[in-house]
Amino acid sequence: MAAPGSNSRRVGLPPLVWASAVLLVGLLCTVLVAHREWRGLQESAEASRRALADAGATRLRVPLEQAASTLRAMQTVFLSNDQMDQARFSQYHASLRSPLPPTAYTSVAFARRSPAGQPLADHVSYRYEFVTPYESNSALVGFDMVTQRANLSALLRARDTDTVVISAPFALRQTTPVGQNPLGITLRLPVYSDGPTPTSPNQRRAREIGALAIGMRLQPLVESALAGSVLEGFRVRIYDATAQAHPFYDSGTPVEPGLPVQVRRLDFGGRQWRMEMEPRPRPMDLGRLQTILVGGFVISLLLAALVWSLATTRRRAMALGEQMSRRYRESELRFRALNELLPALVLLADARDGRIVYANQAARLRLGDPTGLPLSALFSDPQLQHRARDADAIGNDWGNLEAVLMSPAGDAFWASASIAQVDMDGEAHLLMVATDISEQRELTERLSYQATHDALTELCNRREFERRVEEALHERKGRATSDPCALLYIDLDQFKLINDVSGHMAGDQLLAQLALAMRQQLRGGDVLARLGGDEFGLMAFHVDAEGARALAERLRECIEALMFVWQDRTYTVSASIGVVVVDQQEPTLKDLLAWADTACYLAKENGRNRVHLYREDNETTRRHGEMEWASRLRWAVEQDRLLLDYQEIVPLDGSDTATSIELLLRLRDEDGGVVPPGAFLPAAERYGLMPAIDRWVIRNALAHFSLLHESGMRLGTCAINLSGASIEDEGLADFILARITEYAVPAHTLCFEITETVAVRNLLKVVSVIERLRRAGCRIALDDFGAGMSSFGYLKNLPVDLIKIDGSFIRDLETDPMSRTIVSAIAQIGHQRGLKVVAEWVSSPRMCEALRALGVDYGQGYALHRPERVLFQREEPPPRRLAVVR
Numbered sequence: 001m002a003a004p005g006s007n008s009r010r011v012g013l014p015p016l017v018w019a020s021a022v023l024l025v026g027l028l029c030t031v032l033v034a035h036r037e038w039r040g041l042q043e044s045a046e047a048s049r050r051a052l053a054d055a056g057a058t059r060l061r062v063p064l065e066q067a068a069s070t071l072r073a074m075q076t077v078f079l080s081n082d083q084m085d086q087a088r089f090s091q092y093h094a095s096l097r098s099p100l101p102p103t104a105y106t107s108v109a110f111a112r113r114s115p116a117g118q119p120l121a122d123h124v125s126y127r128y129e130f131v132t133p134y135e136s137n138s139a140l141v142g143f144d145m146v147t148q149r150a151n152l153s154a155l156l157r158a159r160d161t162d163t164v165v166i167s168a169p170f171a172l173r174q175t176t177p178v179g180q181n182p183l184g185i186t187l188r189l190p191v192y193s194d195g196p197t198p199t200s201p202n203q204r205r206a207r208e209i210g211a212l213a214i215g216m217r218l219q220p221l222v223e224s225a226l227a228g229s230v231l232e233g234f235r236v237r238i239y240d241a242t243a244q245a246h247p248f249y250d251s252g253t254p255v256e257p258g259l260p261v262q263v264r265r266l267d268f269g270g271r272q273w274r275m276e277m278e279p280r281p282r283p284m285d286l287g288r289l290q291t292i293l294v295g296g297f298v299i300s301l302l303l304a305a306l307v308w309s310l311a312t313t314r315r316r317a318m319a320l321g322e323q324m325s326r327r328y329r330e331s332e333l334r335f336r337a338l339n340e341l342l343p344a345l346v347l348l349a350d351a352r353d354g355r356i357v358y359a360n361q362a363a364r365l366r367l368g369d370p371t372g373l374p375l376s377a378l379f380s381d382p383q384l385q386h387r388a389r390d391a392d393a394i395g396n397d398w399g400n401l402e403a404v405l406m407s408p409a410g411d412a413f414w415a416s417a418s419i420a421q422v423d424m425d426g427e428a429h430l431l432m433v434a435t436d437i438s439e440q441r442e443l444t445e446r447l448s449y450q451a452t453h454d455a456l457t458e459l460c461n462r463r464e465f466e467r468r469v470e471e472a473l474h475e476r477k478g479r480a481t482s483d484p485c486a487l488l489y490i491d492l493d494q495f496k497l498i499n500d501v502s503g504h505m506a507g508d509q510l511l512a513q514l515a516l517a518m519r520q521q522l523r524g525g526d527v528l529a530r531l532g533g534d535e536f537g538l539m540a541f542h543v544d545a546e547g548a549r550a551l552a553e554r555l556r557e558c559i560e561a562l563m564f565v566w567q568d569r570t571y572t573v574s575a576s577i578g579v580v581v582v583d584q585q586e587p588t589l590k591d592l593l594a595w596a597d598t599a600c601y602l603a604k605e606n607g608r609n610r611v612h613l614y615r616e617d618n619e620t621t622r623r624h625g626e627m628e629w630a631s632r633l634r635w636a637v638e639q640d641r642l643l644l645d646y647q648e649i650v651p652l653d654g655s656d657t658a659t660s661i662e663l664l665l666r667l668r669d670e671d672g673g674v675v676p677p678g679a680f681l682p683a684a685e686r687y688g689l690m691p692a693i694d695r696w697v698i699r700n701a702l703a704h705f706s707l708l709h710e711s712g713m714r715l716g717t718c719a720i721n722l723s724g725a726s727i728e729d730e731g732l733a734d735f736i737l738a739r740i741t742e743y744a745v746p747a748h749t750l751c752f753e754i755t756e757t758v759a760v761r762n763l764l765k766v767v768s769v770i771e772r773l774r775r776a777g778c779r780i781a782l783d784d785f786g787a788g789m790s791s792f793g794y795l796k797n798l799p800v801d802l803i804k805i806d807g808s809f810i811r812d813l814e815t816d817p818m819s820r821t822i823v824s825a826i827a828q829i830g831h832q833r834g835l836k837v838v839a840e841w842v843s844s845p846r847m848c849e850a851l852r853a854l855g856v857d858y859g860q861g862y863a864l865h866r867p868e869r870v871l872f873q874r875e876e877p878p879p880r881r882l883a884v885v886r
Helices: 007-011 015-080 086-095 134-140 149-161 201-207 218-225 229-233 287-327 329-341 361-367 382-389 438-452 462-477 495-502 504-519 545-561 589-605 618-638 681-686 690-703 732-743 756-761 763-775 792-796 807-811 817-832 845-853
Strands: 105-114 125-132 183-192 208-217 234-240 247-250 262-268 271-279 345-350 356-359 397-406 412-424 427-436 485-493 527-532 535-540 564-566 569-571 574-582 611-613 642-651 660-668 717-722 750-755 779-785 802-805 836-839
Touching (some): 015 086, 015 208, 015 218, 015 229, 015 234, 015 271, 086 125, 125 208, 149 183, 149 201, 149 208, 208 218, 218 234, 218 247, 462 485, 462 527, 462 535, 485 589, 495 569, 504 545, 535 545, 545 611, 574 589, 589 611, 618 690, 642 690, 660 690, 681 690, 690 717, 732 763, 750 763, 763 779
Parallel strands (some): 802 836
Antiparallel strands (some): 183 208, 234 247, 262 271, 345 356, 397 412, 412 427, 485 535, 527 535
16 A cells, blocks of 8 residues: 655655754754853852952951940940059950951050040140050050041040041051051040940030040951952952042952942941942853853754654655555455454545545444545544545544544544555545544543542542642743742641541531532632542632732631531531742742641641741741651651760769769661751650650660660669650659669669759649659759749759759859859759759869859769760661651
8 A cells, every 4th residue: 555646745854954953953952051051150150249249348347346346345444443554454455355357456545635524625635545555556655646637536526426436547656567558547435434324415525534546557457357258359449438539448459341340338437438349350160051062062963863863764664665555556355355344443535535435344333324425524623624634634644543523423422543545546545444432431531530539529639739730830930931829728627526526428528518619719720629638729820929818718718608517417617728829939849738738737826717828937937847857756756766875974072983874865867867956856845746755765764774874783873854745744654663663773873854944834743743753762853943934942842852053054154253153052052952963064174163162063064074875876777768758
């Protein structure tokens, strides 16, 4: 069988034309991608320059603020010490440990006004009386700074406002190193006589006794502040915009022409500095751009070669087909005989007018006798009718097309039809083979509907909903601009009560009615689905945040307004709805569902029957992180992935020779790394996992008591922390006592630590648990004492054995007299009650001596012992991956 016509019509364009077109399209795409990459590199470089310029202004402010803080501290020293001399002045300045750059800083000086309290006149002077460092600035002593106009202007403004004021740049009297700019500035702050703080300019003038000043060289000040990336990236000019038109600092480095100048302003001390930063030449990383160009060119060549190969292969195959068709022209009779027996519908039409000239037995039974009818009349689709009438449009074949066929009597059915041109007896014909697929089509549609819809509500099921959402997100990625859309996560409130009271049949009926009611609130194109149980999802298109919230409120009101009657009972139900708007970001399906779930959770937590719009704020991010941690923690407890470290509690006076330890909780993550407790305990407390974790710690500690420490059963005391949720557990004391008996651990070696805030929150219940454990021989420690809002009076009502002072007081013990006083008071009161006192966060040997002098009995911290893994867990298993399922 051969199709009529010339070879040129059958084979189409030459292979070289197709290959050239593919190569041209590939090169064009490569150029477009490379152009986009080049623009991205330029935008990234400009963003980096802006960020670096912002950092330069911020870094230049830092030494000025440090100098201002130093002046304020020295002003306080003068107010508290009326017997100031040069030695004390230098000593007080040295004790401040000034963080100013040593190369920029010249002196700190005090100029006394004479006479004091008089209006400024020719006979008034400000002569430097004290200066430090004295050796390099002794020449300033006795110098009257009234002669320096810039200094005097700053001093008068500082005196009248009691604020730190910067002078205009001027030449300093100190010797300037060779090669440096002699310009400098002074920061001024007045000193008033002892008494109430003056509040008006007149009071300040009357009370002024002198002024403090810090002298700083401008060049080293700027270069030390901007050293590194700022000076490497910019040529920097700095102007005193308040008084000068010329820069007082210019780094003088070459610049890159054509790039915008970054201008920043620095307002400080009553003056304004303008920073002009011109970008310096910096090479761009063009590696990715070169890779795109080379890779795109190579790929385009390969694709063109592939298309040329396919086109030439197709030509050879078609030539072979024509040769075979000529060999079998004489087999038409055999063809007719065989087709009579086929179950498929076989029809032959004249290619010139398209009328049917032959139909086999199966075709006659299904269609009647179609002989003489146009082949196109069998198709119900007008487009297919037009295509079937044009023999040239059929081309080489028309294969396996599903279409609706109609008999002359009007009966319609689905068929899979193929049409091809054949050559019979030297004349062109159209051969059509069709198979009745009505039953298969009906079955496929039914299965497809059942696979994508919920049987109860006839809404889309979760799988179909996720597919449509993912498809919508994919379409957004392919567009430069697209309308925002929103995902609504709807969770019915207290739906379980209806199932419990009236049965699941009532719950199913309610869900069906709710689905029907919600459908009436939808707009065209919105997709509503039942995600499982009493949870629904809605994907709304072409809607912003305000429209999404309004749609969610309509759905919530619709659900709340539904009155459900079942067996003489009337129910109302409400819903919590989480809304996520997709406008600028490009989230994944997993991200979108997780955000919507988090928003719905916050709606429930805020009181139910409300709408919560997801936002990237701290609360939402924290809740989302806690929900993921809760899932990971449940897995960790089930898979025994929790870890125990121990830290020794050391007697400070050496009187107690027995070894005491505290158990510290850790977590081994999916990659085998160790996670500290601060990362996961907040989530465990919020989602009620702490009782299970505490019981895991108690069970494993007592079961392996002899393997916690090298001391074995000779261990003096093992301290275990108890959370607030565990203390409120009615069965905690019974569980602990049962494990003590089961593992034969001496009760006097166990010490349970309870934080002060937990003890105060539920005093009666805590006391009940403590007394039961103490009667069994256990000891009790009050942990983090002083960190909460309780008073020493609670010690009278709490039957504890030890007090553990909160580490925040220990940390500042050597620098804060108040912390030292508090630690001393806690130790004395604890000893009067017959309690032992333990200090946490001991970080140095000097701190140990200070605590021993204050009467503290034990210390715990890195200076005494760093935490170690307990013996029975020191062989770590290989890391295992965890799939977190929400």
